Amino acid sequence: MTGILDMPVVPPCNRLQGDPPKVGIRPVIDGRRRGVRESLEDQTMGMAKAAAKLISENLRHPNGLPVECVIADTCIGGAAEAAACAEKFRRENVGVSLTVTPCWCYGAETMDMDPLTPKAVWGFNGTERPGAVYLAAVLAAHSQKGLPAFGIYGRDVQDATDREIPEDVREKILRFVRAGLAVAWARGKSYLAIGGVSMGIAGSIVDPHFLESYLGLRYEMVDTSEFIRRMDEGIYDQKEYERALTWVKANCVEGEDRNPPELRPSREKKDRDWEFVTKMVMIARDLMVGNPRLAELGFGEEALGHNAIAAGFQGQRQWTDHFPNGDFLETMLNSSFDWNGIREPFVVATENDYLNGIAMLFGHLLTGTAQIFSDVRTYWSPSAVSRVTGHKLTGIAENGIIHLINSGSTALDGTGQQSIDGKPAMKQYWEITPEEVQRCLKATTFRAANVGYFRGGGFSTEFTTRGGMPVTMSRVNLVKGLGPVLQIAEGYTVDLPDQVSRILIDRTDPTWPTTWFVPVLTGEGPFRDVYSVMSNWGANHGAVCYGHVGADLITLASMLRIPVCMHNVPEERVFRPSAWSRFGAMDPQGADYRACACFGPLYGRY
Numbered sequence: 001m002t003g004i005l006d007m008p009v010v011p012p013c014n015r016l017q018g019d020p021p022k023v024g025i026r027p028v029i030d031g032r033r034r035g036v037r038e039s040l041e042d043q044t045m046g047m048a049k050a051a052a053k054l055i056s057e058n059l060r061h062p063n064g065l066p067v068e069c070v071i072a073d074t075c076i077g078g079a080a081e082a083a084a085c086a087e088k089f090r091r092e093n094v095g096v097s098l099t100v101t102p103c104w105c106y107g108a109e110t111m112d113m114d115p116l117t118p119k120a121v122w123g124f125n126g127t128e129r130p131g132a133v134y135l136a137a138v139l140a141a142h143s144q145k146g147l148p149a150f151g152i153y154g155r156d157v158q159d160a161t162d163r164e165i166p167e168d169v170r171e172k173i174l175r176f177v178r179a180g181l182a183v184a185w186a187r188g189k190s191y192l193a194i195g196g197v198s199m200g201i202a203g204s205i206v207d208p209h210f211l212e213s214y215l216g217l218r219y220e221m222v223d224t225s226e227f228i229r230r231m232d233e234g235i236y237d238q239k240e241y242e243r244a245l246t247w248v249k250a251n252c253v254e255g256e257d258r259n260p261p262e263l264r265p266s267r268e269k270k271d272r273d274w275e276f277v278t279k280m281v282m283i284a285r286d287l288m289v290g291n292p293r294l295a296e297l298g299f300g301e302e303a304l305g306h307n308a309i310a311a312g313f314q315g316q317r318q319w320t321d322h323f324p325n326g327d328f329l330e331t332m333l334n335s336s337f338d339w340n341g342i343r344e345p346f347v348v349a350t351e352n353d354y355l356n357g358i359a360m361l362f363g364h365l366l367t368g369t370a371q372i373f374s375d376v377r378t379y380w381s382p383s384a385v386s387r388v389t390g391h392k393l394t395g396i397a398e399n400g401i402i403h404l405i406n407s408g409s410t411a412l413d414g415t416g417q418q419s420i421d422g423k424p425a426m427k428q429y430w431e432i433t434p435e436e437v438q439r440c441l442k443a444t445t446f447r448a449a450n451v452g453y454f455r456g457g458g459f460s461t462e463f464t465t466r467g468g469m470p471v472t473m474s475r476v477n478l479v480k481g482l483g484p485v486l487q488i489a490e491g492y493t494v495d496l497p498d499q500v501s502r503i504l505i506d507r508t509d510p511t512w513p514t515t516w517f518v519p520v521l522t523g524e525g526p527f528r529d530v531y532s533v534m535s536n537w538g539a540n541h542g543a544v545c546y547g548h549v550g551a552d553l554i555t556l557a558s559m560l561r562i563p564v565c566m567h568n569v570p571e572e573r574v575f576r577p578s579a580w581s582r583f584g585a586m587d588p589q590g591a592d593y594r595a596c597a598c599f600g601p602l603y604g605r606y
Contacts, residue, residue, distance in 0.1 A: 003247060007331055008344035009430060012064030017287045017307045020061050021184035022068045022094025024117075025051055026085055028101040028110045028134075031077025040103050040129070043160065044075050047100040047124060050165055055177055057189045062368040063344045064430045065182065066165040070094055079109045086114065087529035095184025096177055098122065099138075103129035104158070113147065116187075116216075116602065118180035118559045122169065128157035128160040139578040148558075148577035148599060150176050175575055179556035182365035183602070185309065192288055192306045193352050195224040195314025202478075203353035203539055204314065210484060214560050215358070220306040222287060224319045230283050235302050237282065237293045242341075245278050252328075255445030255462055258510055263451050270448060273457050275411075281338070284313065284329050288346065290452075293571075309362045312352035315408065316453070324458030325449050327409035328352075328442030330459045334411035336370050336429040337437050344429055345370035350408025356541040359474045359486075364551045368428040370413035372544035374404035374515060376473075377508060379534035381584035388507070391500040396492055398516050400530035402475035404515040404544065405508055407453070409461040414513060414544075415443040416466030416493065417578035424466040424493070426546035447511040464505070465515040467495030472549045473517065476562070477538035481603075486557045488550045488567035489533055489542075491519035515544065519568065526566045536566055551575060561596040564589070 008471045014020055027048040030036050052069035059067045070092045072085035089097070097112045101126035112119045119142070124136025135153055142149040152173060154166040165173070191211055198204045208219035230236055257264050265273070286294065290305025313326040321328075332338050333346040347364050349357030350373050360371040381400045382393045393401065416424035417439035418432055427436075446459040454460075473489045496504070505514050519533045526536035550569035557564050558576040575593065583598070584591035 004251060005434045006439070007337065007434045007437055008341040009432075010341045012430065014063055014065060015344070016309060017191055018188055019062075019093045020065055020068070021054055021181055022070050022092055023096045023098065023181070024085075024092070024094035025069055025071045026090040026097060026099040026112060027072060027075045027097050028105045029075035029077050030103050030105055033064055036079060037075075041075055043102050044100070047102060047122070048072075050163060051098060051100055051122065051173060054165055054170060054173060055359060056311045058174055059177060060428070061180075062182070062185070062365055064125060064368070064428070067177075071441050076110050078106060082110050082112075084581045086112070087109050095187070096180030098173065098177070100124075101134055102126060102131045103134065104131075105134045105138070107134065107141045111138050111141055113148075115147060116220070118176070118183050120173070121221060122152040122173065123370055124158065124278070125154040126158050129367075143579040143582060144571055144604050146599060148579045148595075151573065151578040152176070172575055175552055175555055177465070178366050178552055179559055182362065182556050183559050185365050186361070188218070189305050189309035190218040190220045191354055192308035192311040192359065193219070193221040193314070193354065194226075194284060194287065194311060195319065196221070198314045198316050198351035198353070201351055201353055201540070203355040204312065204351055206352070206354050206537035207478065213604050214562060216603045217309070220308060222306075224314060226287065226605055227280055227283050230302070231279055231467070234240065235277060235294065235299050236286065237291065237297070241279060241282060244282065244339040245275060248274060248278050250443050253441075253444070253445050254459070255447040255511075258450040259448060259451050260383065265457050269457060272467070273324045273459065276324045277458055280324075280326065280329045281332045282349070284311065285333060285346065287311070288442035310347040310349070310357050312354050312357050314352040316351060320454045320456050320458070325454040325456065325457040325460070327449065327458060329459045330409040331412060334370055335440075336374070336411070336413050336432055342429050342432050342434070342437060345366075345411060345413070347371065349373060350406060350541070353541050355476045355478065355539070356543050358476050359543035362474065362553060362556060363472070363543055363549065365405060366549055366556065367545060367547060369426045369546050372404070372410045372414040372515060373408065374406045374410065374542055374544060375540055376402065376534065376537050376542045377405045378403040379531050380504065381531065385500070385504070389500045389503045391497060395494070397494045397496075397516070399518075399521065401494060402517045402519070402530065402534055403504065403508070404517050404542065407512060410513050412440040412444055412461070412463075414465055414515065415440045415463045417443050424469045425470055426469070450509060450511050460511040461513050463513050464501055465493050465513070467493050467516065469493040469546060471517070472545050472547065472553065473519070473542045474545070474553055475538055476540050477565075484562045485538070485565040486553065486562050486570065487536075487538055487565050488553050489519040489527075490548045490550045490568055491517055494518050517544070521525065527568045531541050538565070558592070558596075560602050561599050563593045
């Protein structure tokens with residue numbers, strides 16, 4: 001494959017408007033001078049520095065840039081110092097607030113009052129000073145004022161001189177910060193709909209109020225005719241296009257054309273389609289984040305883009321009945337690499353299903369990895385698999401499998417050809433090697449589009465995801481009278497024997513990417529069995545993220561006030577603001593609904 005093994009890793013950069021959000025750390029202290037405060041200064045500021053070190057050493061932004069922490073200039077003993085800290089945080093673009101203390105402090109005088117900043121309080125578990133008493137008091141103040149905060153308190157008592165952060169505290173700090181940064185990244189950015197409603201799919205009926213009220217996202221929309229305008233008027237980088245087309249021809253292998261012979265496009269038509277869809281990738285990217293090169297070419301307005309942190313492409317049917325489909329566009333943008341090198345993946349939803357696109361965005365912001373967009377197509381019971389193929393499902397697949405197969409396209413990372421500790425994985429782009437890029441491309445063929453679905457032609461991505469990856473499938477749904485809800489299913493990808501997989505895939509469409517998914521079962525409710533997961537899924541699409549990140553998604557959803565309608569995350573991993581237990585500690589799911597309804601969307605009433 002030409003040019004793969006010398007692919008560069010694109011240096012971390014922020015391709016969106018606005019500086020990366022920072023983490024603000026607030027060391028809060030007992031304000032009494034003449035002995036009390038002075039005795040606590042070093043320990044309190046030491047907690048802040050330890051937290052900053054933990055965060056900066058373990059987290060990166062999804063674009064690869066380091067996460068920066070900002071510590072208040074002084075410990076905070078009262079309202080004046082709290083105000084000085086707030087002003088510093090405003091100047092420094094702090095998007096997440098962590099308060100730390102080993103002692104009693106004056107809760108309502110020292111607390112963070114910014115209503116839009118996710119906030120947590122770490123109270124040191126030590127007997128010398130009542131850090132736990134302050135933690136309880138200030139969390140009560142947060143609840144009373146309608147400013148939910150996460151409480152962090154170590155399980156085991158530490159000595160006052162102990163500067164280590166216990167493992168349970170580390171886990172909660174990092175989970176809180178990951179989710180808080182995701183909230184901060186989305187704020188002020190855009191969701192770009194390229195086209196409108198696809199085939200009546202409700203998820204592509206974009207609701208601006210949901211985006212604005214819950215996520216702080218601007219809704220932007222352009223008609224798909226913009227592709228034709230830019231192609232006709234040359235509003236793209238011609239030099240990049242020539243380089244891209246050379247790379248595509250060398251590295252994107254055509255698969256078998258499964259269309260009936262009388263309907264197969266000619267070689268000339270396929271060659272034109274490759275040129276067309278390569279330009280589509282570039283134009284969609286430029287629409288999302290702009291391209292300075294366009295300004296040099298005299299297209300200043302187009303050079304700016306829409307500051308889109310996520311997008312969706314309508315495709316079917318108004319576009320695909322006449323023009324080549326958007327599968328290659330979605331594949332290449334969602335992947336962690338293209339002809340420019342190994343870089344941060346974009347988030348682009350098939351069929352402009354923005355509700356699935358938002359779930360993809362959540363996964364990307366939390367992990368930095370590429371996301372799989374799939375139809376939640378079929379539940380295959382063990383008996384059905386046996387009847388159709390003669391194969392008996394075993395291992396974690398013994399209770400049945402869910403066929404995730406995308407009628408659009410998905411990231412090449414979804415092949416599972418990257419690895420961590422020798423096991424299949426989807427990695428953050430700065431960890432991906434050129435050899436892994438080569439394996440992803442080698443495992444993929446690009447088949448001529450099924451003209452029954454896509455009359456205009458084009459190419460669809462075809463691969464089968466390697467088994468053995470821990471993954472989390474999620475989806476946002478809107479319900480009239482309720483608002484948004486999030487559903488989560490942690491599970492694993494599985495391998496089937498090639499012959500068995502081929503039989504099952506050919507019953508649907510061999511030109512689309514397949515992931516065989518098995519959720520982790522709990523024996524209860526929607527996770528009683530695999531069929532129940534399929535039966536309770538709220539729409540025809542799901543977003544799949546590498547890793548078991550359900551706990552992070554639950555924390556993020558609580559920050560945004562989106563209740564979680566189903567999940568299989570163990571109770572001990574669930575981390576929500578302390579106020580949630582006030583709404584029913586004996587009924588966590590019901591409490592989640594009641595708390596989200598009471599506090600309302602983060603950015604205003606829906």
